[in-house]
Amino acid sequence: MHIPDGMLSVPTVAISGAASAGYVALALRRIRAGFDQRRVVLASVTAALVFALQMLNFPVAAGTSGHFAGGAFAAILLGPLTASVVMTAVLAVQAFVFQDGGVLALGANILNLGVIAPLTGWAVWRFVTGVWAAARPLAAFAAAWCSVVVAALAAGAEIWLSGNARLDLILGAMGAWHAVIGVGEGLITAGIVGYVWKVRPDLLEAGPATTRAGVAGPALTFAALAVAAAGLSFLASSHPDGLEYVYFERGVGRAFEERSLFESPIPDYVFPGVGSEALAGVLAGLAGVIVTGTLIWAGVSGARYRRKD
Amino acid sequence: MTHLPPALDVSGLEHRYPDGTEALAGVDMRVDAGERVALLGPNGAGKSTLILHLNGIVLPQVGSVTVEGRRLSADTAGEIRARVGLVFQDPDDQLFMTTVYDDVAFGPLNMGLSREEVDARVRFALDAVGLTSAASKPGANLSVGQRRRAALATVIAMGPAILVLDEPTSNLDPRSRREMEALLASLEVTLIVATHDMDVAWRLCERAVVLDAGRVVADGAVRDLLSDEALMVGHGLELPPAVAARSSL
Amino acid sequence: MALDHDAGRHQLHGHEHAHADEPEHRHPHHHDPSGTHDHAHAMGFERHAYLVSPVHDLDPRFKVVMALTLAVAAAGGPPLRAAEFLALCALLAAVAVIAKLPLGWALTRSLAVLPFALGIAAFAPLARADALEWPAIVRAYSEGHPIVWSIASKAWVSASAALLLVATTPLPRLFKALASLRVPDTLLTMLTFLYRFTDVFSRQVVSMRRAIAARAPRMRPIALATVYGGLAGNLLVRAYERGERVHAAMLSRGYTGTLPSPEPFRARSSDWVALATIVMASAASILY
Numbered sequence: 001m002h003i004p005d006g007m008l009s010v011p012t013v014a015i016s017g018a019a020s021a022g023y024v025a026l027a028l029r030r031i032r033a034g035f036d037q038r039r040v041v042l043a044s045v046t047a048a049l050v051f052a053l054q055m056l057n058f059p060v061a062a063g064t065s066g067h068f069a070g071g072a073f074a075a076i077l078l079g080p081l082t083a084s085v086v087m088t089a090v091l092a093v094q095a096f097v098f099q100d101g102g103v104l105a106l107g108a109n110i111l112n113l114g115v116i117a118p119l120t121g122w123a124v125w126r127f128v129t130g131v132w133a134a135a136r137p138l139a140a141f142a143a144a145w146c147s148v149v150v151a152a153l154a155a156g157a158e159i160w161l162s163g164n165a166r167l168d169l170i171l172g173a174m175g176a177w178h179a180v181i182g183v184g185e186g187l188i189t190a191g192i193v194g195y196v197w198k199v200r201p202d203l204l205e206a207g208p209a210t211t212r213a214g215v216a217g218p219a220l221t222f223a224a225l226a227v228a229a230a231g232l233s234f235l236a237s238s239h240p241d242g243l244e245y246v247y248f249e250r251g252v253g254r255a256f257e258e259r260s261l262f263e264s265p266i267p268d269y270v271f272p273g274v275g276s277e278a279l280a281g282v283l284a285g286l287a288g289v290i291v292t293g294t295l296i297w298a299g300v301s302g303a304r305y306r307r308k309d
Numbered sequence: 310m311t312h313l314p315p316a317l318d319v320s321g322l323e324h325r326y327p328d329g330t331e332a333l334a335g336v337d338m339r340v341d342a343g344e345r346v347a348l349l350g351p352n353g354a355g356k357s358t359l360i361l362h363l364n365g366i367v368l369p370q371v372g373s374v375t376v377e378g379r380r381l382s383a384d385t386a387g388e389i390r391a392r393v394g395l396v397f398q399d400p401d402d403q404l405f406m407t408t409v410y411d412d413v414a415f416g417p418l419n420m421g422l423s424r425e426e427v428d429a430r431v432r433f434a435l436d437a438v439g440l441t442s443a444a445s446k447p448g449a450n451l452s453v454g455q456r457r458r459a460a461l462a463t464v465i466a467m468g469p470a471i472l473v474l475d476e477p478t479s480n481l482d483p484r485s486r487r488e489m490e491a492l493l494a495s496l497e498v499t500l501i502v503a504t505h506d507m508d509v510a511w512r513l514c515e516r517a518v519v520l521d522a523g524r525v526v527a528d529g530a531v532r533d534l535l536s537d538e539a540l541m542v543g544h545g546l547e548l549p550p551a552v553a554a555r556s557s558l
Numbered sequence: 559m560a561l562d563h564d565a566g567r568h569q570l571h572g573h574e575h576a577h578a579d580e581p582e583h584r585h586p587h588h589h590d591p592s593g594t595h596d597h598a599h600a601m602g603f604e605r606h607a608y609l610v611s612p613v614h615d616l617d618p619r620f621k622v623v624m625a626l627t628l629a630v631a632a633a634g635g636p637p638l639r640a641a642e643f644l645a646l647c648a649l650l651a652a653v654a655v656i657a658k659l660p661l662g663w664a665l666t667r668s669l670a671v672l673p674f675a676l677g678i679a680a681f682a683p684l685a686r687a688d689a690l691e692w693p694a695i696v697r698a699y700s701e702g703h704p705i706v707w708s709i710a711s712k713a714w715v716s717a718s719a720a721l722l723l724v725a726t727t728p729l730p731r732l733f734k735a736l737a738s739l740r741v742p743d744t745l746l747t748m749l750t751f752l753y754r755f756t757d758v759f760s761r762q763v764v765s766m767r768r769a770i771a772a773r774a775p776r777m778r779p780i781a782l783a784t785v786y787g788g789l790a791g792n793l794l795v796r797a798y799e800r801g802e803r804v805h806a807a808m809l810s811r812g813y814t815g816t817l818p819s820p821e822p823f824r825a826r827s828s829d830w831v832a833l834a835t836i837v838m839a840s841a842a843s844i845l846y
Binding site for chain 3: 002004005006007010013028031032037038040041042043044045046047048049051052053055068077085086088089090092093095096097099102103104105159160163164165166169170173183184187188189190191192193194195196199200203
Binding site: 395404405406407408419447463 | 728753754757812
C-alpha cells in the first residue's frame, strides 16, 4: 500500500503532503505541550517495535503475502496523535532507507497509513470498547481491519485523483485485496491486545481519555465505509477470472500482446457489475455462514442437553 | 577520612510498588568513600529497587538516601545523578543513541560541558574500557562484552564518585568476565556491585551486604560472609567455587 | 582540541585500516583475535555507508537536499522522455561510481521498487477507457501505454536517488543532518530509537518465530496470524519494559526531554559544487 513515486500527480502530492505535514505538526505540538518525556521514550520504543513487527508477513493468496502495518495498534496503545508521529518515523525510514514508498509520495503515504489508519483504528476501538468493554480483542480486530481497508481506499482514491486509475477498478482492487490483508492485521492486533490485557492492562488504559460520544460518529462512518467498500469490491472481483486477474495473469507478463488478448478463452461479457455468478457467490457465502452458525448452535445446545442428563 | 560524610548513607528505606508489593522493608546501609561493596541476594530480594534509589530514578517513599552529605529529593536528584553512576544489567538499555561516541557523550553533553571537555571525557572513558576503536560504531554492532564495557564508559564519562553496577558479569564468557573484573578493579571510585557471581564478589569486593525480602540480613567482610555456608544457602545464594572447593577437602 | 565531530571521530580510530581485498573502509574494526572482521551491520543497507569516497564525504545536509531535488525533478515533472531518462541514469550511475558503490548491488536494490509500481501502473491506461469493453480497453492501452513507462521510470529514478543518499551516508550522520535541518526533536528521538532498537526487537522476532516454527512447522494463515498476535503482544510488553529501563538510563545521564544538539556541520566548497551540479541537472531535466 506504499505508493511509489510517479503514481501521483503534482496536485495530489502537494495536497496530501500539506495535509499530513499539518496534521503531524499539530500532533508534535500537542505532544510537546503535554511534555511527558517518558511517553515520548515509550512511543519511540514502540516505533522500533512496529518496524520490527513488519517482518511478520503472512500469506494472503496466490503466493503473495501481506505484512503487519501497525497503524491501529499504535493508535490503541498511544492515542491517535502520538501514533501518527510514530508512523511518520516508520514510513520515512521505509521510504528513504528501503525505498518502500516514494520520496514525493511520502506525504500521501503518511496521510493514508500514518493519519487515516490510526484515526480509523482508534475511533473504531474506542467505540466498540465503549459499547462492549469486554470485547477488547474483537474491538482490536475491527479497528485494525477497518484501518487497513480505509487506508487502502484512501490510497486508491489518491491514485484515481491523479488520473492514473479508473475509480471502480482501483477501489475494487485495493478494497478487496486489503479486506484480506486486513484479516491478518486484525488477528495480530487482536492477539497483541488480548495478551497485553492479560499481562499489563495498565498499558491499554494509559492512552488519552476521551468521551465515547465524540468517537461514535467517526467510528461508525469509518467502519461503515470499510465494510461497504470491502463488500462492493468483493462483488466486483469475486469472479475468479475477473478483470484484474486477466490483466495480472495474462497482461502484465506479456506486454499485452494482441494474441493473448484475442485468443483469450474468456468470452466478452459485460464487466464489471453484479453478474448473476457474483450474486450467487455472495448468496452462497451468506448461506454458508447461516448453516455453520446453525451447526455450532446445534452442537452446543446438544452438548448442554446431554450434560443435564 | 573520618571527618568526611559517608559516600552513601541509606537509612530506613522502604518502597512499595503501586500493586502493594513491598520491595524494600527498611534498608540501612552506609558506604564509605573508596569501599567496594558486593550487594548480594536472591532474585526478588529488592536489589534492583534499591539500586534505582541510589541515584534518584526512584525517590524514597519512607526513609532517606544521602549521597556525600546531600539528601536525595526531587530537587537534588539532578546533581546526585552526576555523582552516582548507574550501570544497568542489559547494556542495550544504556546504549540508546546511534553510535557509541554519541552514547558516551550523552551524559557529559547533558551536564552542559563544552564540546572540547565532552570530547576529552569521551576519549578518556572509551580508552578506560578499551573501546577507542569502536567510537563510531552503532552500539548494536558490538559484542556482548563490548556493549557491557561501552555501557560502563557512558557512566565513567560523567565522572561519578560512586559507581553502581547491576550484574556486570552476567551473560559474559569467561574471558570477557575476567576483563570486566579487571576493569572494575582498576577504577578508583566507590563501587557497589549487585551480583549473583560469587567469584566476582569474592575477588573484587572487600565487603558484602546480603539483602533478602527487602531487608539487609547480613553486612560484613566478604571473606566472612561468603564462607558462611548457612547464611549463603539460607538466602538462596552459594559459596564461591574457591571456598566450596576448600571446605570439601 | 577542536571539536569538529568528524575530527574527533577520526582521531578515535586507533585501528582504522584498509583491506587489501576491498575498497578503503572507514568503519572502525574492533580488535578481533580470530582475525575475521564482523561486517554484519544492524541493517543490511549500511553495508557501503562507511566507504571512503568524495560522495560519502559530502555534508549530509547537502546530500539530503540533493536527493530531494532529484526526486522532485524526476517524479514531479512531466513524463520523462528517453533523453531525459538517459541523462538522469548517467547522473545516478556517475554518483554511484564516484561513491565506489558496487553497481550491481545498487541496481538490484533500486529495481526492487518496480514490481509493485508496475502492478498498479499496468492499470493506469484503463483510466482513459470510456467503457470496460475489449475494443475500448485495447484502444486505451494502445494510446495510453506511455503512462506505464512514465510511472515506472519516475518510481525508479526517485528510488535510486533515495538509495544513493542512504547508501553513502551512515544513518547516525543522516539523523544529525536532519537535526540541523530542524526536524523536530520528538521525531528525531523516534528515528534514533527506530535505528537503535529495531535490530534488538528483530532478533527477538526471529527467535520467537523460530520457536513457533520448531513446534508447529505448518500452520494455516489464520492460525499463524493468531500465533503472531500473541508473539507480538509478548514483544510489546517486553519492549515497554525496555522503554522504561531506557528512560531510567536516560534520566541517570541527565536527560531533560531533548537529545543533545549535534555538532554543527560546516559546508565546504565541494558541498556547494555538488549541490549546484544536481540542481542544474534537475532544472535542465524539467525545462528541457
